[in-house]
Amino acid sequence: MSLPLLGKVAIITGASRGIGAGVAERLAADGATVVVNYNGSKSAADQLVERINAGGKGKAVAAKADMSSLDESVRLVEDTARQFGRLDVLVLNAAIVIDGTLDVITPEQFDSQFSLNVKVPLFMVQAAARHMKAGGRVVFFSTSQTKASLVRPVYLLYIATKGAIEQAMRVLAKDLGARGITVNTVAPSATDTDMLRNALGRSPNANLATEMANLHPQKRVARVDEIAPIVAFLASEEAGWVNGQVIHVSGGYIV
Numbered sequence: 471m472s473l474p475l476l477g478k479v480a481i482i483t484g485a486s487r488g489i490g491a492g493v494a495e496r497l498a499a500d501g502a503t504v505v506v507n508y509n510g511s512k513s514a515a516d517q518l519v520e521r522i523n524a525g526g527k528g529k530a531v532a533a534k535a536d537m538s539s540l541d542e543s544v545r546l547v548e549d550t551a552r553q554f555g556r557l558d559v560l561v562l563n564a565a566i567v568i569d570g571t572l573d574v575i576t577p578e579q580f581d582s583q584f585s586l587n588v589k590v591p592l593f594m595v596q597a598a599a600r601h602m603k604a605g606g607r608v609v610f611f612s613t614s615q616t617k618a619s620l621v622r623p624v625y626l627l628y629i630a631t632k633g634a635i636e637q638a639m640r641v642l643a644k645d646l647g648a649r650g651i652t653v654n655t656v657a658p659s660a661t662d663t664d665m666l667r668n669a670l671g672r673s674p675n676a677n678l679a680t681e682m683a684n685l686h687p688q689k690r691v692a693r694v695d696e697i698a699p700i701v702a703f704l705a706s707e708e709a710g711w712v713n714g715q716v717i718h719v720s721g722g723y724i725v
Contacts, residue, residue, distance in 0.1 A: 473501030474706045478552045479502050480544065480723045483594075484564030488509035488663035489611070491518050492694035493561055496702045498528030505550050510545060526721075536691055537564040540593055547597040557601040559705045561609045562591040565631070569624040572657065580627055592638055595646075595653075604650030607705045608642065610635050614659040614720045620685065627634035629713045632657075636716055643714030652713040654704050659720035660691040687722040 478499050484490040486508035495518070508515035516533040522530035531553075535546040549555045564588045568579045585649045589634065595608055611631040615621055621629065635655065644651040660682050682689050700719050703709050718724040 473646045473716040475528065475559075475702070475706070478502045478555050478705070479550065479596075480556040480559035480561060480705065481507060481533075481550055482563055483507045483543075483546075483591075484560040485561075486515040486518060488531075489658065489661060489694055489697050490563040491562075492698040493563065493701045494518060494530065495522060496698035497559070497561075497705060498522040498530055498566050499525065500702055501528050502705070503529045503554060505546070505553065505663045506530055506533055507537070507546060507564070507610075508532060509534065509536045515654065532725060537590055538559065538566075538582070540585075540590055542596050543590045544597045545565065547601070551601040551689050556603075558600055558603075559607045559609070560594065560602075560604065561611075561672045561701060561705075562713050563611050564590075565611065565628075567625070567628045569647060570627060571617070571623045572626060575627055577678055583627045583631050584634070587628070588638070591635065595642060599637075599649075599651065600623060602646075602649075602651050603663065604692070605707065606646075606651040606653065607709070608632030608653040609701055610653070610655040612636050612716060614718055614724045616657065616716075617718065617724045628677075629717075639716070640714055647713050648709075652704070652709065654714065656697065656700050656704070656715045657716050657718045657720070657724075658692055658697050659718075659723040661697060662691050662693055685723055686720070690721075 480502045482494045485494045485506040494506050498504045506515050519530040519532045535542040615629050639655050
């Protein structure tokens with residue numbers, strides 16, 4: 471059985487549930503040792519680690535770190551490199567979405583979203599780059615909303631943060647690419663996760679779920695297991711010539 475990530479060490483931020491958990495499971499299934507980052511969801515992270523370790527392929531450990539804290543996020547990188555003696559893959563999945571149109575957004579909301587969605591990931595890459603060798607992989611997460619025409623005004627700040635990430639990635643791909651480290655971004659459309667279902671449950675628009683599904687040619691949203699394999703590919707040696715790309719995983723929503 472091929473294990474393309476055997477011997478590799480990967481950090482996945484925000485990995486206790488949703489897309490992050492799916493990515494952790496997939497990278498471990500490919501042989502990696504994965505650091506499952508969590509903040510408030512210890513039980514979910516522990517269950518995920520137990521499930522991965524029972525699978526008999528890759529391994530997993532849980533690591534608590536608040537991704538809104540620059541100190542804690544950088545410490546996660548340093549602790550991982552110290553514990554395992556290497557760091558090969560950094561998947562920056564953690565993010566926050568605070569809805570707000572132009573008339574109601576606040577400076578505090580701007581600062582919190584840009585800190586967690588842009589500042590912290592950027593400085594985690596800075597820390598990780600000190601430990602990565604040629605063949606290292608950095609994978610950011612963005613959103614199909616950066617390219618969509620049907621963009622909702624309440625996502626003003628969130629989409630601005632993801633636009634910033636995509637532009638930072640372009641520069642980092644040139645910078646770290648000179649050392650053989652690739653930097654790419656995965657941009658899913660709406661994906662069936664607890665977070666999405668909870669958000670739709672709070673929405674005043676009862677038809678929003680149907681409308682969201684209908685924007686896709688298959689009239690549904692993505693599954694986590696349709697996103698995670700793209701990250702696994704980008705983490706592999708086979709993706710060594712893929713660098714500086716935003717890969718939209720949207721089922722044809724973005725074309």
